[in-house]
Amino acid sequence: MAKRGYNRGLPPLLPGTCSVTDPRPPIESRTLIEPRTLKGFRDHLPPQALAREGILDIARRVYRSYGFVPIDTPALEYLEILTGKGSDETDKQLYRFTDHGGREVGMRFDLTIPLARFAAQHIGTLGIPFKRYHMATVWRGENTQRGRYREFMQCDFDTIGTTSALADLETVLVVHDLLSAIGLKSFTIRVNDRRVLSGILERLGLADRSTVVLRALDKLGKVSPEGVAAELAGHGIDAAASADLLQLASLSGPADAVLAALEPLAGGTAPGRAGIDALRALLDGAGQAGVPAGRIVIDPSIARGLDYYTGLVLESFLDELPALGSICSGGRYDNLAGLYTKQHLPGIGASLGIDRLLAGLEELGRLETRETAADVFLVYFDEAHRGDYLRIAAALRRAGMAVEMAAEPKRVGQQLKVASKKGFPLALVIGSDEFTAGTAQCKRMQSQHSTVIDWHGDVSVLVAAVAVELAAVGAGG
Incomplete structure (x- = not known):
């Protein structure tokens, strides 16, 4: 019987026949479709995909070390779910359409709104506080630029069901541990509290204008202070109030100095007082947890443009590439699920x-930029020892090493060239003479250093020696 899908799109085989004539014109005369991707969408070749997978593995490990568990949600949601608590800007970026059942649906633009729906729908089963992480693709129809695409992946973690300041601190600690575990040496986590901004707005009599003010302030760094002032003026905010807001957003320096400068601007209001005290406690807790001084800074210009943030907000930057934008962002959103549950x-x-x-x-x-996920390339050039090669590869894999064996017996030099190009850390060479002598040659591909292993047919000895070589390569050997 023909396999399912075999000769798909062609007439079925008739009883008693062995072949059919392909009704399509010869391939050389066909008009070919140009293989291409949409603007803002990309293919991920093995080097990039492997690098991404490596970071995802690190993120999973860090998230789980704090007790977060994985979930997943659909890529498509009812449109009203996605548009209920975003902003005009995110609504414009939504990929939306009417499905075959006549329903208005959209593709998720982040993982936070689906989380709010998920929590409202399942919290009775999950219990609180609920700590989850979610790694998935999201879509936004926004302008593309360096590091910004229309299809991209987010790696979220959230704690639902508590207003504890400890949960805020833990969020910052997870971000710090995550970026450190990735291997970043020079990064800064910038924090603010939306209540500080609410406090100054209350003092200025602009509490009812918070949405337009916060969105304008969130553009600082991309738009000049003069440009932000012009936008505020366009919303009817006078020059004196605009000057106070820009003064607040421009504060920088040591944490104690910034906190002191915030006092006259926002400390006289209840929300401002709460925000300032929360920032001070956050920095104290981070220091007690061992975060280096200066790694977390207070930045009153951090507003986060989304409407649902209510307390702590944070953004993280590579110190060497600040213009790249934030690489890890978030905050507190105490009212997010209110659209979906009482x-x-x-x-x-x-x-x-x-x-x-x-x-x-x-x-x-x-x-x-490795092109392989394997640790060891097993050179295969003596067909008479095929069974031995398979036995050795299986033993190495059982010991936790990833092994790729050459598909065909070819010249050693030719195979080593492939191993070097793909970025294998080690190549293991065992030919007829080596099998007879009970030896093997283990080659570190980057340094070209070779070690002769005496294993005398004992695969466990060979495996142990290869493990030592692999550890040496990992340590920079």
């Missing part, structure tokens, strides 16, 4: 922008 479900979390991070690492020349 149960109060406060939350706090952050998201790693893995595609932007990869773009930054590539620009800095720190992106590993």
